[in-house]
Amino acid sequence: MTQTVTLGFVIFPGFPMACLTSAIEPLRAANEIAGTRAFRWRVLSETGEAVTSSAGVVFAPDGILSDQTELDHVFLTSSPDGAFANVTKATAFLQRHLRVGKSLGAFSGGIFPLARTGLMDGHPISVHWCYDAAFAAEFPKVTPVKTVICEGEQRLTVAGAAAVFDLMLSLIEKSLGPEIMTEVACWFQHPFVRTGEVSQKTPSLTTATTTDTMPKQVSKAIQMFAEHIEDPVQIKDVAAAVNMSTRSLERNFRRATGESPLKYYRLLRLKQARQLVLYSSDTLTEIAYSVGYSSTSPMLNHYKEVYGVTPQEDRKNRNSFRVTDGSCLPSV
Template structure:
């Protein structure tokens, strides 16, 4: 009989219940279908009693941070407001487990906590797409990818939600074969299990029914040059079409102009940075391609009805 693997999940307050279920259920189903105890799992929290997830549900745990069991993998699972729960005891136990050689992974926003202490420096990592802008600003030394999960680094990371199930199915396949992994996915009625390299967000083509390669490339260049925006003429020249043709494509498929679409992308990123970081307004303005905080504030107010600092104040 194969010795079972033991996974410990450290639940950080306001953790994602969806990611939690997608982490544990594939392991349970693998045991059920195999007729063997392939996996064991336990839960831990800072107080050693319970953890409350973002939807208000309370989960009882087996261990506190000081009494973690020896395990084959430790996964850190957090959700919204993870920075508010980044405590000294939590960081201490992560460092201790790393010294002991315990493989440490992170689910949903957990990569942020690992990155804060340098665990992910020089590595690829995945985190929920809502945190991408602020994560890249905060941790430039981490190679953030838009993949659903990363399983080929020392620290495994999954972007949360059903991506956690994708990671667990990947581990089941790696440990016990593709047949069992597919059977678990079937039992979950999960017919679209993704490889690690799958992008998190629905593609532009899927969202808008777009199949025009020039438009897709134009939008990609916009996303790549937010800090130093290119003009529509420059983008058109790069992708090998005329400015007029570019205008027609944006009008036909997106009912907008290239200039307005690019401005909307920049403002969306600015809003994420205002909500997710403590960066100053001028820092955010520069990161989003605005030459001055005054110009940025005027454009932001016109788009969202509030000034940047008022936007931040609404969320405090």
């Protein structure tokens, strides 16, 4: 007889609804296909009060996190703003959960409230690429990886809703076998099952492609740019590193991206600056230095040129798009 696996999904105001449905639906299908209650789940919150998702849909939780006694897995899902009101009580519960050998994890922005408990210090985690700069700034003791799923010691973290579906398929395979896992995937026309080793895809800043589909030398140059945000490198040094002349890199880069390497590099740094503007409380001076500007003024000018608003206006506008309980809407 298959042992029932019980999962608790902890939702915070502004959480991405897609992550929750991507977790529950494959489990529901697996139970139906197998003809048994192999999986149970409970939607939880810190207080038991209704929680509004990033889409504005209101969810009534099944219970309060700290009241639970039979959870095998606990997953947090949230916007980057998510935090426990009583972090001491929540952390104590999660510590007890780990002590009895159970697993703990987070979906997408849920990694922020989980990391704020300190329980991820020293553990590798998956952080969605759209949050990586803000996360690194707030949690220097936590090691992010670029994969869609990160499985560590009693810890499972996932970047994005599609990857949540992949993780659930993996749990289904472990409990019910590969045949039922495959049938669940086919029910939802899920094209393929990604393991934890698959890297996140990131969009090109200037074309309708992903960076991994670009010519190898251009992709490597972009990777070098991404690794040198705070300490910018010279274009000529990047060209030498990818075994091209500066002129050849310029020509190939424009062909692949529509922009010069210098302009693309600046856009990459501004993208990271915008993450910090929207998802951190760092000052503009701190943000400017962290993305390679020697002073604030040039960043402010470039930011407005690219995004049409100043960083101050962008942060203010973002804070105005909130659900009624005060949590920010943007989440993935």
